[in-house]
Amino acid sequence: MMAKGRIITIIALCVVGFYSVLADNPCLQGPPVPKNAAECCVTPFLVEPSAFMTCHSKWIGQTKRQMALEGIPRGCCVAECVMNSTKLYSDGKIDREALTKLYLGSTKTMASEWKQITLDAIDGCFKMADSMKDDIEAGAKLTPAFEGEQICHPISGTILACMGMTLFAECPAKLFTVNDDCNKLKTYHSKCPFS
Numbered sequence: 001m002m003a004k005g006r007i008i009t010i011i012a013l014c015v016v017g018f019y020s021v022l023a024d025n026p027c028l029q030g031p032p033v034p035k036n037a038a039e040c041c042v043t044p045f046l047v048e049p050s051a052f053m054t055c056h057s058k059w060i061g062q063t064k065r066q067m068a069l070e071g072i073p074r075g076c077c078v079a080e081c082v083m084n085s086t087k088l089y090s091d092g093k094i095d096r097e098a099l100t101k102l103y104l105g106s107t108k109t110m111a112s113e114w115k116q117i118t119l120d121a122i123d124g125c126f127k128m129a130d131s132m133k134d135d136i137e138a139g140a141k142l143t144p145a146f147e148g149e150q151i152c153h154p155i156s157g158t159i160l161a162c163m164g165m166t167l168f169a170e171c172p173a174k175l176f177t178v179n180d181d182c183n184k185l186k187t188y189h190s191k192c193p194f195s
């Protein structure tokens with residue numbers, strides 16, 4: 001539970017940039033309640049927490065530094081590292097078929113509803129990334145803003161953040177913990193990434 005909650009949180013750190021370019025950002029204040037999303041609904045996942053934490057420790061320092069930068073949103077190296085660890089990323093592209101297999105694999109021990117929800121989420125997220133192609137490409141072409149900055153391709157962070165938000169939003173009612181805090185969190189995350 002703890003670990004999964006952290007995963008969601010950290011992936012979101014990487015995409016906050018997409019929202020801060022909007023003038024009227026409804027997400028700046030952060031979540032309305034101090035509750036972990038995983039306490040409200042456990043969603044399908046791409047990699048085990050340990051694989052995630054390896055990438056997190058390696059890249060979070062850089063990611064935090066990048067968050068202070070303005071301009072075109074930068075790619076998230078934590079997310080790219082996660083994609084690399086499963087060999088899903090290469091040359092600006094995510095292997096959609098392999099990603100689908102991994103997400104579906106995680107649903108095997110979960111409620112059967114998750115399968116179709118996950119397939120639909122993947123479809124929606126790849127369409128969304130496609131519609132943002134120009135911004136994503138621009139982010140990939142950035143040059144280092146500080147010494148040692150590694151430029152990662154924004155596609156990984158875009159897909160992972162979208163999957164996190166979508167799966168949480170689509171959590172079947174019977175699997176969602178109904179209480180005031182969880183309901184508020186659901187409304188918030190319907191438009192804001194995990195952060």
Ligand SMILES: *[C@@H]1O[C@H](CO)[C@@H](O)[C@H](O)[C@H]1NC(C)=O
Pocket residue numbers: 077078080081084089090091152
């Ligand atoms: C991911 O793999 C690519 C090679 O396919 C490499 O260029 C890139 O630096 C790797 N990204 C991270 C964050 O390790």
